[in-house]
Amino acid sequence: MGEQRPPLSARGSRSDRSWDRLRYTLIIGWLIVIIATPVTGERTSSWGEVRSLVAAGKVDAVRVSGELVSRATGFSVVDVRWRHGWLRYTAQVVHVRGQRRGLGRAAAANHDAPVVRTSPSSRLTALQPGLEVTREQRRVDGGQLFGFQVPSALAIPAFLLFLAGLGLLMAGPRPWRATRWAWFWLLMPPVGIVVYLVLSGPTPGIPGPRNPERRLTGGWAFLLSLVLTAVLEPYRW
Numbered sequence: 499m500g501e502q503r504p505p506l507s508a509r510g511s512r513s514d515r516s517w518d519r520l521r522y523t524l525i526i527g528w529l530i531v532i533i534a535t536p537v538t539g540e541r542t543s544s545w546g547e548v549r550s551l552v553a554a555g556k557v558d559a560v561r562v563s564g565e566l567v568s569r570a571t572g573f574s575v576v577d578v579r580w581r582h583g584w585l586r587y588t589a590q591v592v593h594v595r596g597q598r599r600g601l602g603r604a605a606a607a608n609h610d611a612p613v614v615r616t617s618p619s620s621r622l623t624a625l626q627p628g629l630e631v632t633r634e635q636r637r638v639d640g641g642q643l644f645g646f647q648v649p650s651a652l653a654i655p656a657f658l659l660f661l662a663g664l665g666l667l668m669a670g671p672r673p674w675r676a677t678r679w680a681w682f683w684l685l686m687p688p689v690g691i692v693v694y695l696v697l698s699g700p701t702p703g704i705p706g707p708r709n710p711e712r713r714l715t716g717g718w719a720f721l722l723s724l725v726l727t728a729v730l731e732p733y734r735w
Contacts, residue, residue: 517670518699524666525695527659531652532644532692536585539646540639543587545612548578552625557582559630562619563637564593571596575611576618577636588647591618644689663691673698675707679716683723689730690723 551557557580564576573594580587590611614621619631640653648656664685667673673681675697684690700706714722 514671517666520662521666521670521695521699522701524659524663525692525701527655528692528695531656531659534652535644535646535648538652539643539648540579540586540588541646542642543589545578545589545591545614545618548580548587548589549622549625551580551582552622552629555626558626558628559632560619560622561632561634563634565617565619565633566593566595573613578618578622593617660685660691663695667694667698671699674700674710674713676714676719677716680714680719683716683719684726686723686727690726 548557548560552560559580561579562576563579564574566572566574573592573596576591576593578589578591592611592613594613594615619633623629623631638650639647640650641648641657643653643656667678667681667685672678673694676684681694681698685694696704
């Protein structure tokens with residue numbers, strides 16, 4: 499990613515204005531994605547958390563998918579979904595049925611989730627007899643975005659926006675505040691792409707850098723990205 503030589507303050511050419519319009523378009527796109535994420539997505543939670551909420555009467559309806567059918571043996575990963583407050587949540591638990599030795603241990607070894615031998619829906623209704631349980635078909639989520647499991651209808655546009663931002667970084671004018679390699683490393687933590695789009699060039703309402711020629715370099719940005727990734731792990735892509 500070689501650097502272009504014109505001074506950073508020279509961002510008035512027709513080409514630069516076209517790149518800036520693209521950057522503004524991507525910012526708007528990401529704002530839509532950020533707003534849609536908690537509306538369409540689900541925060542990852544735990545089996546212990548949903549049990550506590552149901553027992554306390556704070557959740558009166560859950561949706562369950564993946565439970566073993568009657569008389570079936572073996573194990574199955576069960577998804578439990580619920581709403582609490584403004585957000586929706588999801589958790590996984592492994593449902594095991596059968597007397598084969600080591601079945602529970604095998605299930606626990608293959609899945610990072612608690613193992614239960616009674617169906618999760620039965621265990622939850624025992625905690626709150628009036629609980630509304632809806633059984634549904636297992637669905638495939640598009641991926642994780644900002645700590646939410648989101649559908650493909652949102653994950654795919656977000657991925658395309660990320661690729662477009664990466665293309666802007668490689669082919670666009672020299673970015674403000676950090677070198678290209680520095681911004682590349684800073685794209686790795688969550689929301690890094692949004693920060694890049696907002697701060698790498700002139701953005702209405704945000705003052706420009708005092709010294710445009712002084713920029714963060716790749717080595718320091720790499721170390722900073724490691725710290726940010728560790729701190730923001732719960733909100734990773």
